[in-house]
Amino acid sequence: MFDQPGKKNAIDAPGWEVLAKALVDFEADRAARVLVLTGAEGEFCSGADLGGGITGSAESVASKLREVGDIIARLHAMPKPTLAVVPGVAAGVGLSLALCCDVVVAADRARFGAIFARVGLTPDGGASWLLPRLVGAARAKELVLTGRVIDATEADRIGLVNRVVATKDLVTIGDDLAEQLAACSPVVAAESLALLDASWTRTFDEALAAEVDAQQAAVAARPGKDS
Known part of the structure; x- marks a missing residue:
């Protein structure tokens, strides 16, 4: 669970280390059948904490992003089912993390944004690969270049998520879906x-x-x- 609610669960440098270890442990645990990513206190993840490592010179940013890329590549290639349960905002690399999961279920209050351009950055976390495949090239370009944040209804309409459910039912439906995925051999x-x-x-x-x-x-x- 992403847990930095004061920053809408933005991920800082220690947070990336925690996620990296969690992915390695999950993949190695033969009893663990499905990985669920979600966030604390009604949000998913607002992206990278820009005060926690994704700053500095162009070279240092590139170095950090290579480390982050390795983590996200492991998530995307996970040989077990992965489920993103999105209660609120999923933006920047938080959006990338959600879309790396095999299945995405969102609350009706969730919001999604490829907001990289708003802070003078280009897409990362695999967003440049994921978005066109999910929503088509033209929509992906619009979302990236404008940084527009869309609501859950639009995310569902354009194929960004698998389903949208009432906020009050998100945990129950997420748990039920996780059980269904875990039942697969x-x-x-x-x-x-x-x-x-x-x-x-x-x-x-x-x-x-x-x-x-x-x-x-x-x-x-x-x-x-x-x-």
Whole structure:
């Protein structure tokens, strides 16, 4: 959980370290089936805490962003289901973190913004890759260049989130969705996520071939089935 409510859960340097360790621990824990990202006190994450490391010379900023990029790459490539439960603002790299998750459920009061340009920055945290794939190139360019913050209804309409629910029901629905994701076989989840993520760079015939390998792994992992 992102927990710096005085700054709408902006992530400072120690926060990135905590997130990095949490991702490593989650991936290594065979009993952990689904990762849920959310934020404290009615917000998700307002981005990077600019007083906590993403400042200084161009070189120092680039160095820090490479570290952050490694963390976000691990989240995006996680071989287990990931769920973002967004109660409020998800902006800047906070938006990137939400969109890196496999499924995003948002409260009706949630807000989303690629606000990088507002502080003289370009998209980071994978936003330049994620946004066009989710909402199309033209919408992505508008959101990035204007820094416009959109509400949950618009986010749902343009495909930025999976679903929007009443704020009062967010925790209950988020918990229920996490249980559904956790019920998926670990092998099926990992193979399915790998197939879907790789679909952007494969031909149709390559996808068909990869599906054979994935299905073989899934069948072999069934309880009581011969490999």
